[in-house]
Amino acid sequence: MSQQSLFAQRRRLLRYLVGGGAGAIALGLLRPVAASEDAELENLCSIFPNNSRCADYLQGEQALDLAGNPIAVDALLPTLTPGEPLPVTGLSDDPELTYLVIEAGPAIAPYGIQPVCTHLGCTVPWDAEQNRFICPCHNSQYDAAGRVLQGPAQRSLPLVTVAVKQNQIRLIDRAPAVDPR
Numbered sequence: 001m002s003q004q005s006l007f008a009q010r011r012r013l014l015r016y017l018v019g020g021g022a023g024a025i026a027l028g029l030l031r032p033v034a035a036s037e038d039a040e041l042e043n044l045c046s047i048f049p050n051n052s053r054c055a056d057y058l059q060g061e062q063a064l065d066l067a068g069n070p071i072a073v074d075a076l077l078p079t080l081t082p083g084e085p086l087p088v089t090g091l092s093d094d095p096e097l098t099y100l101v102i103e104a105g106p107a108i109a110p111y112g113i114q115p116v117c118t119h120l121g122c123t124v125p126w127d128a129e130q131n132r133f134i135c136p137c138h139n140s141q142y143d144a145a146g147r148v149l150q151g152p153a154q155r156s157l158p159l160v161t162v163a164v165k166q167n168q169i170r171l172i173d174r175a176p177a178v179d180p181r
């Protein structure tokens with residue numbers, strides 16, 4: 001190989017290394033910015049789901065039916081009965097279920113119920129016959145919005161935020177800014 005082509009080869013190698021290094025540095029700088037923007041948007045849209053910046057952003061986790069399938073809101077709505085909470089999954093394993101609160105319309109309320117008894121933490125299932133949540137441990141009872149009907153529990157069932165958008169139900173593991181009950 002001539003000395004000239006050897007120099008040309010070295011120049012190409014040097015250009016490649018410098019270009020690649022700059023690219024890597026730029027990517028390294030951009031990644032934390034994008035991550036922090038995502039976190040900021042998630043935070044904003046979790047607290048204010050109707051903020052204009054959140055129109056295209058899907059915050060939280062998608063609600064699934066009890067078979068683990070994503071729920072389409074347009075198919076679900078006609079099947080709902082106001083006042084009859086609907087159990088869904090998708091948020092976490094503990095508690096496994098979140099109950100959607102169904103309002104007149106029918107419409108899905110912007111909050112859901114976590115069925116964790118505020119007395120000593122037992123899981124509280126919905127009893128459709130009695131039309132209330134009944135704790136199997138010491139018989140505390142709560143209405144369809146999670147308000148205490150009978151002790152020993154003193155406080156309402158905890159809430160999470162719910163947002164309906166893009167034909168999905170999004171569950172956000174954060175209580176609404178104001179308890180609507």
Ligand code: FES
Binds near residue numbers: 139140
């Ligand atoms: S844990 Fe529910 S009533 Fe005691």
